[in-house]
Amino acid sequence: MSKYILEMNDISKEFTGVKALSNVSFKVEKGEIHCLVGENGAGKSTLMKVLSGVYPHGTYSGDIVFEGKIQRFGSISDSVGAGIVIIYQELALFPDLSVYENIFAGNEVKRGAIVDWNETIARAKDMLRVVKLDVNPDMLVKDLGVGKQQLVEIAKALSKNVKLLILDEPTAALNENDSENLLKLLQELKKQGITCIMISHKLKEVIAIADKATVLRDGHTICTLDAAKGEITENAIIKNMVGREIDDIYPKRSNKNFGSNVLEIRNWTAYDPALGREVVKDAGIHVRQGEIVGIAGLMGSGRTELAQSIFGNPKSYRIQGELLMNGESRKFREPKDAIEAGIAYVTEDRKGDGLFLIQDIKQNITAANLQAIASRGVINDNEEVKISSEYKDSLNIKAPSVEQLVGNLSGGNQQKVSLGKWLFVGPKLLILDEPTRGIDVGAKFEIYTIMNRLIAEGMSIIMISSELGEVLGMSDRVYVMAEGRIKGELPIEEADQEKIMKLATQ
Structure with a gap:
């Protein structure tokens, strides 16, 4: 036998x-x-x-x-x-x-x-x-x-x-x-x-x-x-x-010249009426221009809730605290306000919340900024194809054309489409929630390379990740959350897995 x-x-x-x-x-x-x-x-x-x-x-x-x-x-x-x-x-x-x-x-x-x-x-x-x-x-x-x-x-x-x-x-x-x-x-x-x-x-x-x-x-x-x-x-x-060796999966950045604060939140609390409790408690963080800030913590620590409360509060939390963009106090009533202020949010659930799986690449990439390709309420189809093709090429989205249905793409290519969708709105601050969840090592390397390119072009990034190697490999600073609170802030030179886990389990 x-x-x-x-x-x-x-x-x-x-x-x-x-x-x-x-x-x-x-x-x-x-x-x-x-x-x-x-x-x-x-x-x-x-x-x-x-x-x-x-x-x-x-x-x-x-x-x-x-x-x-x-x-x-x-x-x-x-x-x-x-x-x-x-x-x-x-x-x-x-x-x-x-x-x-x-x-x-x-x-x-x-x-x-x-x-x-x-x-x-x-x-x-x-x-x-x-x-x-x-x-x-x-x-x-x-x-x-x-x-x-x-x-x-x-x-x-x-x-x-x-x-x-x-x-x-x-x-x-x-x-x-x-x-x-x-x-x-x-x-x-x-x-x-x-x-x-x-x-x-x-x-x-x-x-x-x-x-x-x-x-x-x-x-x-x-x-x-x-x-x-x-x-x-x-x-x-x-x-x-x-088909090749990747010596270092986390590509290094040679220049780390940080500017002034792009975002700052102070005494930030978010109460979820559906759960009947605070999901973010008295948080304070800042993000400088040209910086990748990692947010680590165990599942349920409040990382995603923090991101959503910053991004126009789509979950209708009751918010207390102050949010500043480029030093100016702002209040966002809905995600549209955050987008107009220069914030974009790539969700951790690309299939459920991030993409329209039954639509094609071009429709997904332009979905968050249709006004840029429309005149008097009518979408310019040629412009939509042109713009989405540019993002397909620059993000190396592997598909026969921009008319490929997103639901038929691999996870890594879906993530690139989700990224392209939000890059098209021209953000100053990009929030990436689990940017490489469920994608392979080759696609991860490509996402990391894109992140470094965006930083070099002057963007700022908040990266939420459950992978400690990713947090340590890509961040310039790390905030650690537990039970809705910021438990600590570590410059990357001082951070390691042991310190992060110790803060995450406090």
Whole structure:
């Protein structure tokens, strides 16, 4: 019997003339954790959608061999029936249902034609113990944090007698503690004989957990690295992912000549009526011209709430305190006021809040500044194409044309479109909330290079990031938040991970 639980042989897949996968071969041994890595658009998610039946047999060429048998999955339910379960980055849970209802949704425990709720709850408790999640199964999923929701998803997969568990960027939205707990759980599941495929852009996680790592690039299999042979290193992964070595992923700036304060907030408090509490408390920060200011902190520390309260308060917080732009006291009633004052905000949720996925690149890039390409309320189509093409080129957005739908772009290219949209308004201060979340190392390097170029051109940047390496690698100064408060300010020369974490957990 083959040692491989899965073999994907010569898989090819096309979308309207674009070849997403070209004769990809991929093998996974039973009981191992196998990471799938590559730049955005390399074909990782497409390959897993072929495997899980999202793209049914007949829409691709090549063979899937699972447990020694050729499989022809016509749907997701077919792959689930075989023991293959995929968990996506965007969790497929019902927020207004209980934990136990979510775990067995679509896989109900029945006695005859009737759902046996007592048995459902009992089995849900068993699943929660396996994933080490200590919550009441009656709790609504919407009342759980993202890390706990991720564990509910895994419990849901385990309830289906999973043999091969696929996780697509499982830690992208998690803080470091939740990420560490999830990785430990995967290692526990491995001991129980469950095979795991994990797609991740976080190379440290890949190095920590992978038995093997397969690299895809431009729809081709490049290599498979073996941890037992010492082959899974950061340099080896990056070199194979991008086709070249990136000696320093955080490009350095030679000149750091800071001007006067572009933004300053004093005694800044934001009360959220929906939550019934203050989400930002007596904060004070300043940002100088030509400076990148990092804001670090654990999830829920108030970083995004601070950014949104500055950017015209779209969440309708009750604001107290003073905001100054270039030394002048300002009050923003809505984001439009902040934009006119020279502030732009690139949201952490590019798919939910940042972009119109069913519209094309040109419509997204011009969306925040339509008046610049309109006359008497009519958009100049030629000007829209011209402007958006310039941003496509300057930001190196990889797409056939500016008429490509944004929903069909990779995560890194979507992020560049989101960036282009806000650069088109001509900001003096750019707020970047998790600017590289869910994008690969090559695209990260490009985003960082763009940031440095903007700073050199006189812009200022506030960068909110959960990745401490990113904060330390790109910032000139760092503010650390916890429980809505600024807990400390560190010049980059004095900052390190230990100091940041100490302040973040005060």
